[in-house]
Amino acid sequence: MKKIRVALIGAGGIAGAHLRAYAAHADRCEIVGIADIVEAAAGAKVAEYGGRAFNDAEAMLDAVEPDAISICTPPKFHLPAAEAAAERSIAVLCEKPPARNLAETEAIVAAMRGLLLQFAFCHRFHPPLQGAQDLIKSGRLGDLVQIENRFGFRFSRAGTSWFTDAEVAGGGILIDTLVHSIDIFRALTGDEIESAQAQISSALPIEVEDSASLLVRSGGGVIGTLNCSWVTPVSEAVVRIYGTEGQAIIDYDAAAGLRYKLADDHDWTEQNFDRPDRFVAQADHFLRCIETGESPLLGGEDGLAVMRVIEAAYESAGVTR
Numbered sequence: 296m297k298k299i300r301v302a303l304i305g306a307g308g309i310a311g312a313h314l315r316a317y318a319a320h321a322d323r324c325e326i327v328g329i330a331d332i333v334e335a336a337a338g339a340k341v342a343e344y345g346g347r348a349f350n351d352a353e354a355m356l357d358a359v360e361p362d363a364i365s366i367c368t369p370p371k372f373h374l375p376a377a378e379a380a381a382e383r384s385i386a387v388l389c390e391k392p393p394a395r396n397l398a399e400t401e402a403i404v405a406a407m408r409g410l411l412l413q414f415a416f417c418h419r420f421h422p423p424l425q426g427a428q429d430l431i432k433s434g435r436l437g438d439l440v441q442i443e444n445r446f447g448f449r450f451s452r453a454g455t456s457w458f459t460d461a462e463v464a465g466g467g468i469l470i471d472t473l474v475h476s477i478d479i480f481r482a483l484t485g486d487e488i489e490s491a492q493a494q495i496s497s498a499l500p501i502e503v504e505d506s507a508s509l510l511v512r513s514g515g516g517v518i519g520t521l522n523c524s525w526v527t528p529v530s531e532a533v534v535r536i537y538g539t540e541g542q543a544i545i546d547y548d549a550a551a552g553l554r555y556k557l558a559d560d561h562d563w564t565e566q567n568f569d570r571p572d573r574f575v576a577q578a579d580h581f582l583r584c585i586e587t588g589e590s591p592l593l594g595g596e597d598g599l600a601v602m603r604v605i606e607a608a609y610e611s612a613g614v615t616r
């Protein structure tokens with residue numbers, strides 16, 4: 296089969312994860328171009344993964360005519376990149392958050408209508424999360440009652456990069472990191488969030504929030520408490536799932552990615568997963584959608600659903616956007 300020709304827009308941190316993932320599928324795809332406004336950044340990635348380096352995304356799309364792109368720029372530039380791809384009928388894997396706000400996300404989805412658009416909510420491809428989804432579906436946890444999630448760490452780029460520039464990022468940690476938590480909650484409940492109230496704070500002297508807590512409720516009545524911080528130094532990435540017949544914990548840093556205990560169990564049951572790499576699985580899914588015409592797991596409607604919650608969360612916290 297002819298290899299899928301893939302290009303990247305943005306050659307920073309997350310581009311490295313996309314490139315490693317595409318390299319793991321080198322029998323199915325090849326990197327043909329990498330564009331970054333800092334051409335040296337594109338050049339460094341090209342030296343490792345191949346293709347041609349550009350300092351202008353549209354010039355790259357015209358020169359190398361890819362079948363697909365990964366959008367790996369800061370959020371402000373997701374919409375223009377997606378529009379440029381749409382004009383050329385190119386499939387798009389767009390990093391999270393979908394854009395700076397709901398209106399831009401709607402514009403991306405409208406531009407890409409009829410074309411393949413996948414949003415990179417990579418946790419959907421984390422095998423322990425998929426294991427938890429299976430456990431929930433099996434009914435062994437009973438009815439879901441509550442979900443708690445925490446992503447906390449000390450973020451060295453807070454205050455020193457675009458991540459804390461609202462004009463570029465669309466906000467602070469709520470849109471950057473809690474966007475993952477919102478999609479994880481949707482994945483586990485299989486339901487949409489109907490109510491969302493946020494509290495935000497900043498310990499750092501920055502214009503956006505560096506910590507956020509979000510209280511959500513799904514249409515079916517599951518309650519979620521989603522917490523994240525860029526200023527708490529002990530890294531934690533944990534999802535706790537509580538049902539009427541048992542509970543489960545996804546711990547990203549534990550040897551066993553998933554453990555659970557049912558009502559009558561004496562001990563916790565641990566489930567190990569082989570070296571989970573969610574970016575490789577995410578790229579596999581994107582490539583398969585191109586190869587087969589299958590619909591993406593995380594398409595335009597998912598991006599819109601998550602961004603509606605983000606808007607409600609900022610509004611409830613009194614942030615004008």
Ligand SMILES: NC(=O)c1ccc[n+]([C@@H]2O[C@H](COP(=O)([O-])OP(=O)(O)OC[C@H]3O[C@@H](n4cnc5c(N)ncnc54)[C@H](O)[C@@H]3O)[C@@H](O)[C@H]2O)c1
Binds near residue numbers: 333352
């Ligand atoms: N899935 C995840 O877990 C995850 C993790 C980190 C970042 N991200 C997301 O990935 C995106 C990029 O984040 P990052 O950490 O790689 O940022 P980064 O700052 O490390 O890299 C961004 C790159 O984009 C380039 N760039 C900026 N404007 C551009 C433009 N108009 N055209 C081409 N290149 C441009 C910059 O020069 C830089 O090299 C963001 O949306 C971010 O939220 C996702």
